[in-house]
């Protein structure tokens with residue numbers, strides 16, 4: 001700890017209410033502004049950093065040691081880290097893991113991402129839990145608190161922000177790579193199934209492990225940019241439509257909502273995860289709202305009565321329960337705060353979850369949802 005501490009240069013974290021934390025820099029140098037959120041997972045920092053849903057956010061890890069297992073090319077959930085910054089209690093410059101190819105500080109420098117450590121992340125998390133979502137600024141170049149406060153106070157709030165255009169794919173591409181056989185589980189004792197189903201995935205900021213899980217369950221996936229018109233999507237004659245996770249405020253993604261509204265009129269099986277769940281809800285006439293500080297971690301309990309799933313989550317918005325149409329059924333609640341965590345249409349083959357069944361990182365309790373989607377597509381096809 002002391003050796004690691006000696007390496008960083010002084011850095012400041014200033015929240016929009018003026019609360020200031022002094023720390024040390026790791027990663028790139030400079031100044032960065034974003035919504036400060038906390039993730040309570042004890043593993044999976046690389047997957048978190050590269051999850052496009054974190055675009056625009058500075059992530060605080062409540063687990064106090066960051067970087068112990070380094071980073072490696074296989075654990076990237078997208079082509080680069082997507083966060084605006086990283087906050088840690090302590091970090092390591094010397095990782096130890098058979099899969100590690102680089103240290104976390106070197107990786108962040110290479111991708112120009114600013115990090116600050118030596119922060120009392122418990123105090124910071126308690127602050128966010130009491131005041132709610134708040135913007136923050138990290139700087140390694142200006143240690144003038146007043147100047148940083150002025151900058152952070154002029155940054156936009158996450159509410160109302162459409163960030164999908166920052167992360168959606170520019171090109172249409174096909175994905176057929178399943179989960180690596182070392183890690184494959186549930187599907188035919190680790191074998192990839194061959195269902196021959198075609199899924200169009202609308203990319204609001206998709207995580208790679210979702211695509212791998214769909215491929216392991218036998219789907220060929222065509223990933224399309226979020227602004228692809230519904231007619232172009234239907235040209236692929238898909239067996240099902242997948243709506244991905246993604247960053248920002250779902251209610252600001254108006255084009256995505258209109259596309260999904262047009263697609264669900266066709267009655268094709270549709271599965272949404274996280275932002276995809278919120279967009280399906282909005283398309284079915286519901287509303288969304290911003291949670292006080294969101295759910296980000298790997299042990300969020302969800303269920304209704306008999307069965308509880310421990311789930312991986314990363315979201316700051318949720319579907320408003322009271323706004324749901326009578327045709328829409330709640331399949332899961334988040335059992336910590338009883339917000340809506342899963343939906344399905346009573347008569348049509350549409351369902352969605354607010355959490356991440358693909359995990360990465362996190363528990364695999366909800367992996368069965370990919371199979372449910374495949375079965376819906378098979379039924380719909382008359383197989």
Ligand SMILES: NC(=O)CC[C@H](N)C(=O)O
Nearest residue numbers: 053245246274275316317
């Ligand atoms: N992981 C996600 O898809 C997040 C959805 C949305 N951006 C939210 O914060 O609620």
